[in-house]
Amino acid sequence: MSKNLNRYDILVVEDNPGDYLLVEDFLLETRVTKNIRLAKDFHSARDILKGEVSHIDLIFLDLSLPDxxxxxxxxxxxxxxKNVPIIILTGYTDVDFAIKTLSLGASDYLLKDVLxxxxxHKSILYNIERNKTMVNLKESExxxxxxxxFSPLPMWVYDKKSLKFLDVNDAAIEHYGYSYEEFLxxxxTDIRPPEEISAxxxxxxKQRQPNKNIYHGEFTHLKKNGDRIRVEIxxxxxLFRGLQAQIILVNDVTERNLHIEAVEKQNEILKDIAWTQSHVVRAPLARLMGLVNAMKNERITDSDKEIFYNHILKSAEELDEIVKSVVSKSQEINVNSQNE
Structure with missing residues (x-):
């Protein structure tokens, strides 16, 4: 009757022997059953389902059992x-309750009188395949x-229409200082400074543009205590619970940016020091070298010696001030590095 290659283990929970034989005959004719097991009461069904070697793909359940x-x-x-689909077997007198069983977790119901x-066959294939889809969906969720x-980085979900927070993780709660209820x-816009609303x-x-589902940018956020942080999102x-939503992953880059600013500042100081060494230091040093060379070659008279000595002293003092300035700037770099 069926070209379906899959065969299933079926549990029939039924205390009426006549009804069970009828169901068994129909199941065998479907040619999709591998094994059919019978439980005449709840406790027998429970023992079968709890059995370590037991494998059940689908349960047919009578609504009225002795126990x-x-x-x-x-x-x-x-x-x-567990995740095994349950199909209710019922009579016409129980049909209203059978419908209610769908809200209680049953997958389907069948009337015994029209089996x-x-x-x-259709019910077995439909409910097993639908159950597989539901199980996969639950696992995906x-x-x-x-x-x-469990993400170590703050994350949240918001409604794209109302901009309301729909869900937040523990990392966001801890990092921003708001409780879960406060977030919801x-x-x-409540975690953005006024000047950032336009951005x-x-x-x-940009997020609404075609083929622009993924977005990346850097913004300023506000914590509950008023602290401003720079974040990369x-x-x-x-689709979240039937709503068009956006999921956000946040990386606080405040410290990183401060470190980069400090490094850039240090680089400017180092450039200034390098320029000082190559230009400012050269002038007094060249004068010193010229004066010393002149004295060495005895090209000065005794009357000029005092003038030369004064020039040498002035150049040395100028060079000393330059060296002090370089040392001071170098120490500024060290202080900034320690503060980072």
Whole structure:
């Protein structure tokens, strides 16, 4: 009847022998069953589901069993079924409650009086495949949650329409000083200084451009205590709980920028020192060398010696002041380095 290559292990939880035989016959005709197991009450079903070697792909569950029934039965079965889809088997008198079971976690319901091979076959394939999709979706959501909440960098999600915070991680709470509830009562303009609002709006316009889902930029943010920090953000658009949202990853670059500024300042001082050494020092040094050379060659008279000595002393004092200035600037570099 089916070209489907997959075969499944089915658990039928049914206390009526006649109903079970009917379901078993139909299941065998579907040719998608590998094994069919029977549990005549809740405790038997629980033991099967708890078994270490037991593998069940789908459960057919009667709503009325000798030891349990109704909502409590569904609730208890779900405790042990994990991600296995549950299809309710019911009569016409139970149809209203059967519909309610969908909100209690059942995947589907079938009326016993209209069961046939085709109905069972379609229900098995549909519910198993849909369940796989749901499980994958839950796993994907869990991966997102783990990556989001365990990130060492601040992250948040905001509504692109209202700009309200929709979710924030622990790193953002710790870094900015707001509680989770305070964040959710705010929008993203509340952590921006007034002069940055226009830049924020410009960045949001860029984010709306086609093929511009990912955005990167640097902005000023405000902490709860009023501190201003410089941050580098990366953002991406996605659907969050049915809303068009933006997820933000924040990297505080305040210290990095201050360090760069300090390095640039030090470089300017070093350039000034280098210029001093190559230009300012050369003048008095050249005079000294000329005067000493003249005295060495005895080209001066006794009457000129005092004048020469005064020139030498003045050049030496000038050179001493230059050296002091260089030392002072060098010490300024060391002080700045220690303060970083």
């Amino acid at each position: 349990l029934e109704g909502e409590e039965l569904i609730s208890r079965i779900k405790e042990y079924s 046939n091979t085709t109905v069972l 869990q991966r997102y949650s783990d990556l989001f909440h 009562a705010m929008d993203i 924020l709006k410009d960045s949001m316009i 990366r953002s991406n658009s996605f």
